[in-house]
Amino acid sequence: MKAAVIVFPGSNCDRDMKVALEQVMGSAPAMVWHADSDLPDVDLIAIPGGFSYGDYLRCGAIAGNSPIMREVVKKAASGTPVLGICNGFQVATETGMLPGALLRNADQDFICKDVHLKIVGENRHFSGGFEKDQVVRFPVAHHDGNYYVDDETLARLEGEGQVAFRYASAEGDVTDQTNINGSRNNIAGIYNEAGNILGMMPHPERLISEQLGGTDGKTFFENLVNSLN
């Protein structure tokens, strides 16, 4: 299996993503610079977290229009799985690959902590190994993670099983109290309609060993890689 990690000026989770993928794939992913317009032939494209282009204009806006993203959008349209984490989720919404937008957190805080997520939608690539309604723990670190989408699109996401995760309690309760950033319906991650793109605010790549505090992220990546092998 081959993977590529897209690197923008201001990405800061690209190497975490590389370590996580390398650990489960057994080989290093290609690190692809934003100004490149050639994307190697890969089975997975990962758009990492960070502050691409300093979040200028809007989070992900400038990255979303970079040369490499045109290639990513093309590959995604032809079915290549794409994983966008945190800033990668913001970039994916800016390109239109995923619906909606990420607004400033409702309480204005930068939120940096572990959160519990309830697994909602099942997906052939991204949710293997997790049961529906299972609770996992991933870290979040963001200022603009407040997922917004209009009513009509929200109803479609919910109806088509495109909601991947919701912010929940350790027991799996999804309430206003567990909605850390004001996201509509507590949404922490979504799939596109075809199911080959996942955008999520939490960081599974930061929780891949007991030394880092947990292994839910490792399970996530192992399942992803197994589905693609």
Added chain:
Amino acid sequence: MKARVTISLKNGVLDPQGKAIENALHGLGFDQANDVRQGKVIEFDLGNTSKEDAPAAVEKMCTQLLANTVIENYSIELLD
């Protein structure tokens, strides 16, 4: 010719920064300031672009990059 693009969040989209500014204004005693919304203004020179071509060109810039029409409205002013 110059262009000035004003971008604001759509009605109904939460604007926490606007809310924080409103609270600060109220803290200073400006209780009459309500429904504060924060936006941004982007100005640029269009060089020799003709008056005929400018509106469509700036419109394209807005939809492709300057504004995210999922959450934002924009208005365009063309200045001689």
